[in-house]
Amino acid sequence: MQLSITENENITVVTVNESRLDASIAPEFKKQMEEIINNDKDKIILDITEIGFMDSSSLGALVGVLKAMGNNGKLIVCGASGVVLELFKLTRMDRIFTLSEDMASAKQAFIADAK
Amino acid sequence: MNTINQTEIDSDLSEVKNLASHFQAFCTYNKLNEQLSGLLELALVEAVNNIVIHAYEGVPGNSIKADYKKTDDNIIITLTDFGKQFSAKDKNAESKSDDIDALPEGNWGIDLIESIVDEIKRSRTGNSNTLTIIKSIN
Numbered sequence: 604m605q606l607s608i609t610e611n612e613n614i615t616v617v618t619v620n621e622s623r624l625d626a627s628i629a630p631e632f633k634k635q636m637e638e639i640i641n642n643d644k645d646k647i648i649l650d651i652t653e654i655g656f657m658d659s660s661s662l663g664a665l666v667g668v669l670k671a672m673g674n675n676g677k678l679i680v681c682g683a684s685g686v687v688l689e690l691f692k693l694t695r696m697d698r699i700f701t702l703s704e705d706m707a708s709a710k711q712a713f714i715a716d717a718k
Numbered sequence: 719m720n721t722i723n724q725t726e727i728d729s730d731l732s733e734v735k736n737l738a739s740h741f742q743a744f745c746t747y748n749k750l751n752e753q754l755s756g757l758l759e760l761a762l763v764e765a766v767n768n769i770v771i772h773a774y775e776g777v778p779g780n781s782i783k784a785d786y787k788k789t790d791d792n793i794i795i796t797l798t799d800f801g802k803q804f805s806a807k808d809k810n811a812e813s814k815s816d817d818i819d820a821l822p823e824g825n826w827g828i829d830l831i832e833s834i835v836d837e838i839k840r841s842r843t844g845n846s847n848t849l850t851i852i853k854s855i856n
Contacts, residue, residue: 625767626734626770627730656756656759656763659764659825663823663824663826666821666822667823669818670819685756686760689757689760694829694830
């Protein structure tokens with residue numbers, strides 16, 4: 604499970620360096636994300652642009668991450684496309700998560716919140 | 719012309735990606751478009767995950783057989799396992815709440831399969847379960 608983390612203007616960008624997020628690695632993904640959140644990161648952009656396939660176990664892990672953020676932080680999911688975006692839509696989780704097409708619009712959403 | 723492909727994996731979640739890769743090769747060979755092949759891969763993976771988790775209760779070392787067939791009208795995926803029979807009762811009721819803490823963290827699999835494919839058949843013969851999912855391509 605490969606995640607890379609960068610910080611920019613109090614925004615933490617977590618990039619998933621995997622082409623596939625499935626049930627075999629979803630628990631590890633959730634664990635690593637919770638460690639990031641527990642390290643006082645409250646503005647997170649999760650970049651899933653590289654993910655070409657994701658199953659519902661991984662989406663469940665992502666819901667767990669959203670719960671871990673609580674009311675004190677914000678998570679924006681960036682770069683969902685193709686069947687990954689369809690997964691969000693079919694489960695109606697596109698109504699729950701803040702989805703951004705690309706990194707620029709994700710960062711803009713945080714800047715707009717700050718104003 | 720009908721094309722048929724078969725494969726078999728162990729009942730281990732880490733093996734599911736190998737089955738998915740095999741299925742994608744089948745889709746490529748049969749020139750299915752990216753959207754359709756992606757959704758069918760999702761349905762297949764959800765079905766196999768359910769077999770690993772429910773039929774085999776997460777225990778590796780058991781067989782899951784997959785058979786894919788393209789006819790003039792349909793893609794037909796047949797999965798066979800030798801685990802315990804399980805029903806669709808673990809379907810996830812859609813959350814009506816916007817309360818984040820009340821959101822489900824799983825059990826979307828059967829709903830997803832139903833929303834993607836056109837027909838689902840389940841049967842048990844002897845000690846084997848067979849799941850057939852059919853998607854029209856016309």
